Amino acid sequence: MLEIKNLHAKIAENGTEILKGITLTVPKGEVHAIMGPNGSGKSTLAYVLAGRSDYEVTSGDILWNGESILELSPDERAAAGVFLAFQYPMEIPGVSTMTFLRTSVNATRKKRGQKEYSTPEFMKIARAAALHLGVKDDMLKRALNVGFSGGEKKRMEVLQMALLEPTLCVLDETDSGLDIDAIKIVSEGANKLRGPDKAMLVITHYQRLLNYITPDKVHVLAHGRIHKTGGKELALELEKTGYAEFTGKAA
């Protein structure tokens, strides 16, 4: 279970407070959506969950399976089961995708006390997982994300998510920049990772993605706080009314 308790966070460099007291619980087996206007703090929440040092948590706590993860480094969080699918995945020139995936999976397995894969073992596993997501063999040989299209990058994120076997998945605007076909492929990949011991947080600006990944609950984030929580129908409602109600509220 993910428990976010009265979380406040600011930008470390200039002290601007972005998250102003978020309280949220996602039980295992559930998928929650976070929707909200631009600048509401959605991506900041995603980064803070993954441990990006550009943000500083000033008060509150984040508990995963009952334990605070605030003191954990990003790689320790990954080992603890946290996975963030980036809105803008980084391009890493000079590092082949396959090498990156193997390093990532083996480092995580090592920390989890699992046996590391040999190179041939891993290549088999990675290729099989890639096939499911329509990631071509050729992409695995190329430098990570370099020259990949928007859709290819997002598929690569979901491939990493599948290989790292996380228990808490945070999807940050995974639909942005994707056409409908790509959204379908990526959503199918994400849906496969739903399960009774997994919690998922889907961050999105538009309702569209939620047609494919059906949430158990929808939270509306504006001005760094959760303003409304409802069922999946809340997303459809927002599609009609927009965010004016929430942006107006705190202005």
Added chain:
Amino acid sequence: MTVAIIKTKAEQALATDFASRRSRLPGTAANAKMRSEAMAAFERAGLPHRRVEAWKYTDLRAALKEISPFAAGEVSDLSEADLQLALGAFASIAADRLVFVNGHYVPALSTSAPQINLFTLGEVLGSGGTLAPLSTDEAMVSLNGALVTDGAIIDIAAGATLTKPILVIAAATGAKPSLTALRHMIKLGAGAAATVIEVHVALDGALASQSNSVLEISTGDKARLTHFLIGLEGPAATHIQTIAATIGADATLNSFQLTVGTGLARNQAFVRFAGERSKLDISGLMLARGREHIDTTLVIDHAVPHCESRELFKTVLDDTARAVFQGKVIVRPDAQKTDGKQMAKALMLSEACEFDSKPELEIYADDVVCGHGATVAEIDPAMMFYLRSRGIPEDQARAMLIESFVGEALDKIDDEGLRELLSGIARDWLSKGHA
């Protein structure tokens, strides 16, 4: 009015040493005369210093407080086992090997080289031959002309393609450091193809070795030379090297230069396109930490039309290390359709390191494509976060990003085995810093 030039301690030591021991240097009376003239030219200029524009960032007069006695015929004891150890991975590559220890060819450590017409400069000078001086106003080339003891003369017949690379090793050893002056020549006849790997090493006890070598390259029409310059002399060593190359028509010259952890290194290359439609690639890596200083200075002279030059140097600096990249590209009025690109990129791992980059384009022709660029950056924190969010620990993520940075230059090496060997040297160096 005459200006009295005050000689530094190092310059005085050189002059005294030359006066007292010049008779031990090889060659006839004609050579002795040329040596005197070269020494006089050197003394007029003195060690290059910061007021000499080309040496602005590498002030040898200030840096070389001490200068070792020059090598002149002393027999050096170096076992095959010690040489193997110093060569590391280079010991095991399949190549014809020419070994120079403290400035002298050592046949016992070398292999026969049936594929080439090999002479050594020592032989030539010893048998009454003469050595034409290089026409240059470079003081360090003049000094080499005065003190040169030996060198490889690699003359490859027209049309010949070497099946194995030639490994030219300059090793420094012994209890007392010396100043060595080698002068190599690589000459490829028309249509010939060869790979020459030059490796500079210093053994324990010779860590403060000083070398001032010259390499002349001349490639005939349609010839193809792949050259490597590997500097592994260590943090107490001084390495000065001048390459003077002339490229014929339809020819290719690739030179990859890896300088790793050398106290003070200056690699300067003067390359002239003498024939049309030829290609040049000079690329490399400079890796420095501690107080090391590495300087790469290139002058590419597009004297004829339709030639292409590429330069890509990647630098990684830590602690208070300093690196210099100076790249001058001259495009003469007749050199239409010249295609020249130059890029220097540095990655700074500490706040106190320094990178000086000076590109210079002198373009006198109007129908050319020429570009240059330079970047200086730290490790990108966003990339670090991305890798770490995928479970990769900090040290490993950092190493991956540095490797990816240097990889772009290493990718210039076509031969997979050599690329892997050089990558291994770079990886070893990187892993020593942040283990």
